[in-house]
Structure formats: structure tokens, C-alpha cells
Amino acid sequence: MDEVEVVVAHSERATLRVGDVFLKVDGDQARIHTEVEAMDLAPVPTPKVLWRKPPVLAIAAVPGTALGRLGEPSTASPAAWAAAGAAVRALHDAPLPPWPGGSGRSLDDLAADLDRECAWLLTNGVLPADLVTRNRRIAEAALRPWTPVFAHGDLQITHVFVDGDEVTGIIDWSEAGQGDALFDLAILTLGHEERLGEVLDGYGTDVDRDVIRAWWSLRSLLVIRWLSEHGFDPTAPGCEVDVLRSRMCGRAGP
Structure with a gap:
């Protein structure tokens, strides 16, 4: 009998793996509905839905291995990263889904979130004031109008699977919707900034790299409290706090 592996678990949701089947348990059925609808509409490889019985969604494992992990060097080839960029471009060129998405929050909401999280970081002495201030x-450069695209909304490198130089699957679509294209590109390259050029080679169009860097800072500032409260460590090497520190050296970046 296959063992049950806990892939991720916190107070909002849990994902279990049994052999080649993933069981996603989520008390918010709106997220499950979004995930199923997004995988059906996305013009890129996605997991096969095996069955759905609230609060559980069962999906098949996708072939290949994750593009990388936050905090660890990626062994994927430059061509694989470029293929990921091309897949993201295909998604962004697709017709908009008929619902908003996580990165599609209003600018006022994002600004309020940034105010709140920076105040929490400073009030509680979580990070040095100069690190938060810079x-x-x-991050404020990301708070500008954008043209919505079909966005994944949580395009971490662990959510992109490759086999050699080919993208074999993109997983975890619960945050998908209408969002900022540069947010997806920023999350894909968060903590792997040296790979941005390869991703953009595959993406195939000019983008504002300063806005991508702004999203690196904005995303990291916004999630540190949530990660800390849900059993994750944003201070681990190469993770969110190191992403913020990398902005302190004053270099332009990739």
C-alpha cells in the first residue's frame, strides 16, 4: 500500500499525496471551484482532475520534477526556464477568465495591505527599519495600473514541472484569475533572480524589470507574517527575508 505523504498542511488547507494521487482538502469551496475551472481553461499542461467530493479534490500527479525550490539552487537548464517563460506567455495571451484573481486586487487594497504589514514588521521588531523602508x-513601483491577463496567481517554481527542457505541468491554480502579468513572472523568479533573463527569453516580449523587482519586495513584505503564523520560515536561506536583503545592496539586479 502507498504511504500517505503530507505535502503541505496549515489552518486553511492541506494537500496529501497517496501514490500518484494528490488529495487537496480545503474548507473554502470557492478556491476549489476556481482551481478546477482554471485548469479547464488554461492553455498549458495541468493536472487531471480525478474526482471532486467537497471538501476534497483529487488530482493526478503530473510527470517530471519541479523547476526548483525557494532557498535552493535550481538544477533545471536555461532552456527549461525559458520553456516556463513561454508557458506563462501562452497563459497570459489566453482569454480572460470570468472572475477576478488574487493578484487582481485593487491598488487601494494592495496599498492598504502594504501599510498594514510594514507597520506590523516594524512594531514587532521583526525586521530592521532600514530593510523595511527601502x-x-x-515595492511602490508595483502599485500602478496594469492590463489584466489570465494569471496563475501563485506561480512558485515548485508549481511548475519540467521533464528535460519541456514543461509537463503547472499545478495549484486556486489563486488564478484576472491579474498582473508581471506578478506571475515575479513569483516564478522570486529568490532565483539570476534566472529572470532566461524566463524572459521564453516569454518573448519586453517587460519592465523594475516592476518585477518591485513585486519581489512587495510580495515578500506581504507574506512574512502569514508564513510565520502558518509554520513556514521566511528567514531560511534564500527565502523571503533574503530576497528583501538583496535589495539593500543597491545593484540593479538581473
């Missing part, structure tokens, strides 16, 4: 200043 990254907040950088």
Missing part, C-alpha cells in the same frame, strides 16, 4: 519604497 523595500517598501521599491
Whole structure:
């Protein structure tokens, strides 16, 4: 009998793996509905839905291995990263889904979130004031109007699977919707900034790299409290706090 592996578990949801089947348990059925609908509409490889019985969604494992992991060097080839960029471009060129998405929050909401999280970081002495202040200043460049695209909304490198130089699957679509294209590109390259050029080679169009860097800062500032409260460590090497520190050296970046 296959063992049950806990892939991720916290107070909002849990994902279990049994052999080649993933069981996603989520008390918010709206997220499950979004995931199923997004996988059906996305013009890129996605997991096969095996069955759905609330609060559980069963999906098949996709072939290949994750593009990488936050905090660890990626062994994927430059061509694989470029293929990921091309897959993201295909998604962004697809017709918009008929619902908003996580990165599609209003600019006012994002600004309020940034104010709140920076205040929490400073009030509780979680990070040095100069680190928060500089990254907040950088992050503000992301708070600008954008043209919505079909966005994944949580395009971490662990959610993109490759076999050699080919993308074999993109998983975890619960945050998909209408969002900012540069948010997806930023999350894909978060903590792997040296791979941004390869991703953009595959993406195939000019983008504002300063806005991508702004999303690196904004995303990291916004999630540190949530990660800390849900059993994750944003201070681990190469993770969110290191992403913020990398902005302190004053270099332009990739």
C-alpha cells in the first residue's frame, strides 16, 4: 500500500499525496471551484482532475520534477526556464477568465495591505527599519495600473514541472484569475533572480524589470507574517527575508 505523504498542511488547507494521487482538502469551496475551472481553461499542461467530493479534490500527479525550490539552487537548464517563460506567455495571451484573481486586487487594497504589514514588521521588531523602508519604497513601483491577463496567481517554481527542457505541468491554480502579468513572472523568479533573463527569453516580449523587482519586495513584505503564523520560515536561506536583503545592496539586479 502507498504511504500517505503530507505535502503541505496549515489552518486553511492541506494537500496529501497517496501514490500518484494528490488529495487537496480545503474548507473554502470557492478556491476549489476556481482551481478546477482554471485548469479547464488554461492553455498549458495541468493536472487531471480525478474526482471532486467537497471538501476534497483529487488530482493526478503530473510527470517530471519541479523547476526548483525557494532557498535552493535550481538544477533545471536555461532552456527549461525559458520553456516556463513561454508557458506563462501562452497563459497570459489566453482569454480572460470570468472572475477576478488574487493578484487582481485593487491598488487601494494592495496599498492598504502594504501599510498594514510594514507597520506590523516594524512594531514587532521583526525586521530592521532600514530593510523595511527601502523595500517598501521599491515595492511602490508595483502599485500602478496594469492590463489584466489570465494569471496563475501563485506561480512558485515548485508549481511548475519540467521533464528535460519541456514543461509537463503547472499545478495549484486556486489563486488564478484576472491579474498582473508581471506578478506571475515575479513569483516564478522570486529568490532565483539570476534566472529572470532566461524566463524572459521564453516569454518573448519586453517587460519592465523594475516592476518585477518591485513585486519581489512587495510580495515578500506581504507574506512574512502569514508564513510565520502558518509554520513556514521566511528567514531560511534564500527565502523571503533574503530576497528583501538583496535589495539593500543597491545593484540593479538581473
